[in-house]
Amino acid sequence: MKQSIITLIFVGIIGVGMAGLAFADTLEMKDGRLLDGLYMGGTQTSIRFQADGKVQVIPVKDILALTFSAPVSNAPTPAPKDQGFSKSTTTPSQNSIAAGTKLPVKILDNLSVDSSRKDDWFRGTLENALVVNGKVIAPKGSRVNGQVVTVQPQGKYGPELAVTLRELVVNDQIIKLSTSNYLAQTQATQTTTHDLGLGTLKVVTRERGPLSIPYQSIVEFETLNPVDVPAAK
Known part of the structure; x- marks a missing residue:
């Protein structure tokens, strides 16, 4: 199962859906480390994986397995080489x-x-x-x-x-x-004025x-x- 998941990464067709805001994908490294976070997409040579609020670019050669705890649906996957901006006109298969x-x-x-x-x-x-x-x-x-x-x-x-x-x-x-x-x-900033009496004002500025x-x-x-x-x- 783990080998099949890595194979899907190589061809760039795997993704994680937005079924919820809390994901717990697990990345198992060849050096024995386990990283819990969010798979953000990848290429044939590397993937982007978010852990502890930071996105890391990790070479595929260092990965043993990538497993998902949420349903796989709409997640970043590598775009076809001819994808992107162009001046081509709209065809029946494109918008x-x-x-x-x-x-x-x-x-x-x-x-x-x-x-x-x-x-x-x-x-x-x-x-x-x-x-x-x-x-x-x-x-x-x-x-x-x-x-x-x-x-x-x-x-x-x-x-x-x-x-x-x-x-x-x-x-x-x-x-x-x-x-x-x-x-x-x-x-x-937020400024507050306090009347201390006897004609004395205290101005407090708070970021x-x-x-x-x-x-x-x-x-x-x-x-x-x-x-x-x-x-x-």
Whole structure:
């Protein structure tokens, strides 16, 4: 059984569904280590595996087995070599997402200037169905994956945190995306004034916390290129 699971990884057709937010996939390494986390997709030579809130790129040659505790359905799988953005016209078997399409996304990880690093991956789902020419090509709740592109705890104009989308999972296939960045806004401070009597005022300023994009935040991205999405078979 373990050998068959590794074989599926080699051909890039295995995925883990969004049946729940808590996954417990188990990665067994040849050196004897066991990693519990979330399989995030892979290629013929390596996989992405999220453990302890961080995504690691692990060579397939170091893996003994990968097992899943949740049903296998919609998860990142390697896209075909000819997949991605192109200027090709829409064919009967494809649906084209136009450049400039708005993609509202619910973020499924907590992103913060204190805990996130550049190139960290995060998960999300489409907040609205993606409709092209009156046809739903990606229903609400479809899986998306993105990356942190900027983390500056103390930038020139204060803390900076920016993220972008990289992948959309449709019909068990990963569709590569190029989108605008979402820049988190600096959180304002809270000021409270206390009257101490005799004409004395005490002003207390309290920070609201580190700059972050909290879990289940709704943020909007915009596609920068047209993208072809294969029709369901």
